[in-house]
Amino acid sequence: MAAEKGELALIDWIRRNQTLRSSRVSIGLGDDLAGLRLDGQELLFGCDQVLDTVHFKLSECGARAAGRKALARNLSDVAAMAAEPLAALASVALPNDMPAEEARQIVRGMWDLAEQFNFPVIGGDVGSWGGALVINVSILARAAGVGPVLRSGAKPGDVIMVTGELGGAILGKHLSFVPLVKEARVLAEAVKVQAMIDVSDGLAVDLRHITAESGCGARIIAERIPISEAAKELARKCGDTALAHSLSDGEDYELLFTVAAADADRAAKVLRSAGTQASRIGEITEAKVVLVGKDGREQELPAGGYEHFTGPNRPG
Amino acid sequence: MAAEKGELALIDWIRRNQTLRSSRVSIGLGDDLAGLRLDGQELLFGCDQVLDTVHFKLSECGARAAGRKALARNLSDVAAMAAEPLAALASVALPNDMPAEEARQIVRGMWDLAEQFNFPVIGGDVGSWGGALVINVSILARAAGVGPVLRSGAKPGDVIMVTGELGGAILGKHLSFVPLVKEARVLAEAVKVQAMIDVSDGLAVDLRHITAESGCGARIIAERIPISEAAKELARKCGDTALAHSLSDGEDYELLFTVAAADADRAAKVLRSAGTQASRIGEITEAKVVLVGKDGREQELPAGGYEHFTGPNRPG
Structure with missing residues (x-):
């Protein structure tokens, strides 16, 4: 993968090779969130994961900061389209030896931010394993009057x-x-x-x-x-x-x-x-x-x- | 966590302690998918992760089967509500040493199933790390005429x-x-x-x-x-x-x-x-x-x- 410039190479490959098209998709791969048109309404839908040792160091920042960051990254994608967050979901893979209170702190970190931005975390998935902490957040948003602003609209002279x-x-x-x-x-x-x-x-x-x-x-x-x-x-x-x-x-x-x-x-x-x-x-x-x-x-x-x-x- | 019966204990704690309410939420925690009401339309939204060594053994089943399973579990949640899948997102945490072709097989495994059920995988997140393979899929669905069927409607005599x-x-x-x-x-x-x-x-x-x-x-x-x-x-x-x-x-x-x-x-x-x-x-x-x-x-x-x-x- 490293020889292929990592993650971006995989994403490029996906864009070149995906064959399934849907008339509902208003914004496909290559933007901050994907867009889906449903009965005249456009929904924005995205996900972002944080991995212990890559995006945070659990031993240094603690579980609450890790949970907060997982949600914050998704909200930043919402911001990038000038959209309004509607709801989030979280999947968490907990290390087997994580104490229950520490696991709750992950959730509290998300709630801190969800309350600040006034939208609910409405579901998710919890699993435990022998690996390190992984938190994936998915977010649903909508344009609500402005945007969505894409990456693709820049024009010479801007x-x-x-x-x-x-x-x-x-x-x-x-x-x-x-x-x-x-x-x-x-x-x-x-x-x-x-x-x-x-x-x-x-x-x-x-x-x-x-x-x-x-x-x-x-x-x-x-x-x-x-x-x-x-x-x-x-x-x-x-x-x-x-x-x-x-x-x-x-x-x-x-x-x-x-x-x-x-x-x-x-x-x-x-x-x-x-x-x-x-x-x-x-x-x-x-x-x-x-x-x-x-x-x-x-x-x-x-x-x-x-x-x-x-x-x-x-x-x- | 084990002393507290694991994951279910955390989910129970979340249900008891969450304070943020939204009138948009039609189906909260405790069902197969969450529900959100938007301009008279009800959207269903869920996520499920698969972890190497817990939900599959990559060394035995291969990457394509792992990718397929990640999406299949989410579709099973859609089935549990008698809903119709609209679109999915996937976050993948790849082991640093995974060859590019193996990473692509994960995507192909998802595409196999998405084509069978005729909905697109419209976005996601790719990261790499020193840990084992994690695949998280989020799915958006809708009732489309029937349901959504909840867990909560059973009545004595059924x-x-x-x-x-x-x-x-x-x-x-x-x-x-x-x-x-x-x-x-x-x-x-x-x-x-x-x-x-x-x-x-x-x-x-x-x-x-x-x-x-x-x-x-x-x-x-x-x-x-x-x-x-x-x-x-x-x-x-x-x-x-x-x-x-x-x-x-x-x-x-x-x-x-x-x-x-x-x-x-x-x-x-x-x-x-x-x-x-x-x-x-x-x-x-x-x-x-x-x-x-x-x-x-x-x-x-x-x-x-x-x-x-x-x-x-x-x-x-």
């Missing part, structure tokens, strides 16, 4: 924007982030968001998801990328530059999106009023994904970033 | 019926079973099915799920329980009786249901025409779950059965 600051999430944000569900809806209600994704695999990889799905390129200005303190801290410790961390680290769960140039100011303004800064980091072009360095020179943006299978920056 | 034959699924049926989706719909279209469940944990445990949710008892006639050849074979090998296997083994994925006495003949007839035998194994009573032995003596039906956490009969 301004590329990103919320918050990027890099170094491994130092803590990958567990503590609050999914930007409300911010995404405020944004999509105010302006036409052409394309959006949550930054889970890192800016470089996730921007390429947008350009690949939209059939376009991008030009990013290094000096405009909002670099987090955590990225700078990691840079001091590890030797990489803070810019490299902001480009390649994953799990910031910020929103990366494009809007028509005329809408960029308004987008920033409504996000600011919702409590989140948004930076204009570049523009959508016809082809190629390039980074403009501080010296003004352009280079092709390194495609490499945080990918669970091969990435060096996994939390575990 | 006839208890079960499809097929029970026991010894570990010898092969737990991988090869065909979910009884079509049979359940034929049944529910022909008669009012009062309560239904798929036999995943074993007859004794699953019957108690019906009686607990319905607030009633049951009286089962040992001689009427359809005992499979596999149960007899296991009995010869292991010393337990074939009856004990038919009561306690899990993963037959047959349908256990109740109908008013006047409907029992018709229920058996329509199932026969759909290619499945159905046996009348007893009746719903006011209280207690009892088994009438060959000697005519009644005994409380052993509650113990196949439960993944504590059960001795797990496939692994």
Whole structure:
């Protein structure tokens, strides 16, 4: 698998080889959530798993944080489409020796977030085994008036924007982030968001998801990328530059999106009023994904970033 | 956890402690799928995971059978409500050393079944880790004219019926079973099915799920329980009786249901025409779950059965 660039290779293979088509499917593989049209209504449906040692370290963060993160990642996918969460399900594979109270903490971690976002966890599956903790959450959402915003709508000339600051999430944000569900809806209600994704695999990889799905390129200005303190801290410790961390680290769960140039100011303004800064980091072009360095020179943006299978920056 | 009877104890705790209520939830915890009401439409939503060494042995059955089983279990939950599958999602945690072709076989195993039942696998999540293979499938379904049939509708006087034959699924049926989706719909279209469940944990445990949710008892006639050849074979090998296997083994994925006495003949007839035998194994009573032995003596039906956490009969 590693030789085939891991998980993305399998997903590509699935997209090329699946034969079953359904007229009900409005959004297929390749976006943050899948879409299904039912009696005139569009439902969004997605799932995401967290694995002990890959997405969290149970011995360090505890069960409640693991449960919270499992749900938070799914909510971030909902945010990426500017959708509204309706309900979630959770499957949990518990280590055989996990005490009952610790298992309950996983559930409490999910409830913490479900209450904050006011939707129920309505079912699931519990199993136990000799392996490490696995939590899978599935989420049902709907557009409810705006969107759903896809990855595929970016157009040359669009301004590329990103919320918050990027890099170094491994130092803590990958567990503590609050999914930007409300911010995404405020944004999509105010302006036409052409394309959006949550930054889970890192800016470089996730921007390429947008350009690949939209059939376009991008030009990013290094000096405009909002670099987090955590990225700078990691840079001091590890030797990489803070810019490299902001480009390649994953799990910031910020929103990366494009809007028509005329809408960029308004987008920033409504996000600011919702409590989140948004930076204009570049523009959508016809082809190629390039980074403009501080010296003004352009280079092709390194495609490499945080990918669970091969990435060096996994939390575990 | 084992001291607390495993997984069921956690689920009971969740049911007692969850505080978030939603008027959208039409079917909460405690049934085969959860139900959500949206603009006059009822959606059913469930998930089920399979774990290497617990639900299958990858080294023996291969990846395609594992993928197929992951989806088949979810379809059996759809059958248990007499519902119609709409779409599925799959999360897969791949062992780091799994060859790419083997990972694809997992997907092919799901596609085999999805094509047979004519619904798409529309998305999912792929991760890799140092642990064993985990496959979680989530499924979206709808009643589409009949049902959904719940566990909670059984009434004293109802006839208890079960499809097929029970026991010894570990010898092969737990991988090869065909979910009884079509049979359940034929049944529910022909008669009012009062309560239904798929036999995943074993007859004794699953019957108690019906009686607990319905607030009633049951009286089962040992001689009427359809005992499979596999149960007899296991009995010869292991010393337990074939009856004990038919009561306690899990993963037959047959349908256990109740109908008013006047409907029992018709229920058996329509199932026969759909290619499945159905046996009348007893009746719903006011209280207690009892088994009438060959000697005519009644005994409380052993509650113990196949439960993944504590059960001795797990496939692994």
